[in-house]
Each structure stands twice: as structure tokens, then as C-alpha cells.
Amino acid sequence: MSRKPSLLATAIKTTEQPASAPEAPPEPQRSAPSSPQPAGSYVAPSRANKLGRTHFLPPAYWETLDEISFRSRDEKGKRIPKERLVGEALNLLFAKYNYPVVREGDE
Numbered sequence: 001m002s003r004k005p006s007l008l009a010t011a012i013k014t015t016e017q018p019a020s021a022p023e024a025p026p027e028p029q030r031s032a033p034s035s036p037q038p039a040g041s042y043v044a045p046s047r048a049n050k051l052g053r054t055h056f057l058p059p060a061y062w063e064t065l066d067e068i069s070f071r072s073r074d075e076k077g078k079r080i081p082k083e084r085l086v087g088e089a090l091n092l093l094f095a096k097y098n099y100p101v102v103r104e105g106d107e
Contacts, residue, residue, distance in 0.1 A: 065086070068080075069081065090102070
């Protein structure tokens with residue numbers, strides 16, 4: 001009675017065979033850059049001219065920020081995004097230490 005080879009044995013045999021070297025993609029011809037973004041990259045309009053930063057804080061900070069964002073509404077009745085709340089908090093910090101605040105249009 002012959003046994004069927006296991007999937008592992010089949011995988012090992014196929015990986016033992018030398019693979020052909022992948023071809024290098026042709027070098028794209030570069031012209032004078034017309035924008036600071038590399039060709040083919042997309043930046044969402046909401047992220048244009050903005051920088052992202054990561055901060056590691058205890059979960060209570062993020063939970064409270066989520067709660068404030070969920071419960072706060074602007075003059076049109078829409079939820080206030082966390083980015084705007086963080087900007088407001090930073091402006092309060094800047095004012096406390098006598099630094100110029102950033103207006104929303106200056107961002």
C-alpha cells in the first residue's frame with residue numbers, strides 16, 4: 001500500500017529547487033520633480049500639508065480623547081474630530097508657556 005506524500009514533503013521539495021532570480025524592474029526615467037511627492041503616491045486631501053506623530057501614552061488619555069470626541073459637537077452638530085481636539089489642547093499649552101498659538105488656517 002503506497003502512501004500519499006504529505007503537503008510538507010511536497011513544499012520542501014519545491015523549495016529545494018533553485019528559483020530563478022527575479023528580474024529587476026526597469027529603472028523609471030526621471031524628469032525634473034514637479035511635486036514633492038514621489039510619482040504614484042497618493043495623499044488624501046485631509047492629510048495634505050500635515051505631519052503625523054506617534055505618542056505613547058497610558059490608555060486613559062486615549063480613552064478620554066475618544067469620549068470627548070464622541071460627545072462633543074461643533075456648531076453644525078457634527079462630531080469634533082480628535083485631530084481638532086488635540087490641536088486645541090496644544091494651543092492651550094502654547095498659550096500657557098507664552099508661545100504663539102496656531103490658527104486653523106496656518107496649519
